[in-house]
Amino acid sequence: MSTSTDRGYGFEYTNIQEGMTILNGTVGPETQTWIQRTGNPKYNSLSVNEQQAMIRAARTIINFLTEYEPWLLNGGIEIAQVKAAGGSTDVSDVRFTGLGQSVGLSLKSNHDAVRHPxxxxxxxxxxxxxxxxxxxxxxxxxxxxxxxxxxxxxxxxxxxxxxxxxxxxxxxxxxxxxxxxxxxxxxxxxxxxxxxxxxxxxRYLIGDRDFYKAKADFNRGELLIEAYDFSGTMGPRHRLRMxxxxxxxxxxxxxxxxxxxxxxxxxxxxxxxxxxxxxxxxxxxxxxxxxxxxxxxxxxxxxxxxx
Known part of the structure; x- marks a missing residue:
């Protein structure tokens, strides 16, 4: 049985990989190092069934993002593992950036904690x-x-x-x-x-950048996706009030x-x-x-x- 940490990092890795495939995206040196040292080893520690479920979930998430953030299909997208890139005030796990736009993705794998201070x-x-x-x-x-x-x-x-x-x-x-x-x-x-x-x-809990939160229930095969949009610029155009x-x-x-x-x-x-x-x-x-x-x-x- 894999640990929650292995599953969490494995899920982040899978979303980065699917983002690179579907969006033809690239990663910077910090994220590449994270993939080699953390993401790929944690993903490989998972069972085949866990890996396949994560691939299905990640593919669904990336396709969702392209529907609500169509600029992601315009090319030139860089994908970053946020902590590897030093995003201390960004609670996203993965961030997609290109053409002067950016969207974060907070990934939850069978849990819903936003911070662990x-x-x-x-x-x-x-x-x-x-x-x-x-x-x-x-x-x-x-x-x-x-x-x-x-x-x-x-x-x-x-x-x-x-x-x-x-x-x-x-x-x-x-x-x-x-x-x-x-x-x-x-x-x-x-x-x-x-x-x-x-x-x-x-703001301490949600960071200073807007993001989507995607919580995967792998037992039910279901994603709950929420938009934390405080500036009114994200795809659904549904601004949250503090x-x-x-x-x-x-x-x-x-x-x-x-x-x-x-x-x-x-x-x-x-x-x-x-x-x-x-x-x-x-x-x-x-x-x-x-x-x-x-x-x-x-x-x-x-x-x-x-x-």
């Missing part, structure tokens, strides 16, 4: 997420949580997260971190910088009873769910968020296509 005592999370300086209250609380956790692990010779019970993870990490982080969000969103922080938060205020921030239990979820509701139909989890097996002073949109405006453009 970290939380630790050294990360200025409010500056990163909200565009404001992190207050001393949050910094002090997070430092104390991780210091207590480190002391507990050292005293009990705990070296791996899987040595901890769910109750220990909940009490030592998940509950206190989600509590102080949700309090920080409420203080900022309800403060004088609230409207700007809301806009910054959404939220202006936060309505609610709630900490919620997960399926195993760990209080490691935060649900954030904004106006205009936007809703974000964040899941806190351990990023690695070994104990470290860092956890990771899986962040996904569970609510977008009702009039957001999307379509479902079989492959």
């Amino acid at each position: 970290r939380v630790s005592p050294t990360i200025d999370i409010a500056h990163q997420w909200l565009g404001v300086n992190t207050d001393q209250r949050y910094l002090g609380e997070v430092a104390e949580i991780f210091n207590n956790f480190t002391s507990f692990c050292e005293f009990n010779n705990v070296e791996r997260f899987n040595q901890l019970s769910n109750e220990q993870k909940k009490n030592l990490l998940y509950s206190p971190i989600t509590a102080c982080f949700s309090d920080l969000l409420l203080r900022v969103f309800n403060g004088p910088a609230g409207p700007d922080a809301v806009a910054h938060f959404l 939220p202006t205020r936060c309505l609610e921030v709630i900490v919620e239990p997960g399926p195993t009873g760990l209080y490691n979820y935060i649900n954030i509701t904004f106006d205009r139909g936007w809703e974000v769910k964040m899941r806190l989890h351990t990023a690695r097996t070994a104990i470290e002073n860092s956890l990771k968020w899986d962040v996904q949109f569970v609510g977008t405006p009702r009039d957001a453009w999307n379509t479902r296509i079989r492959f």
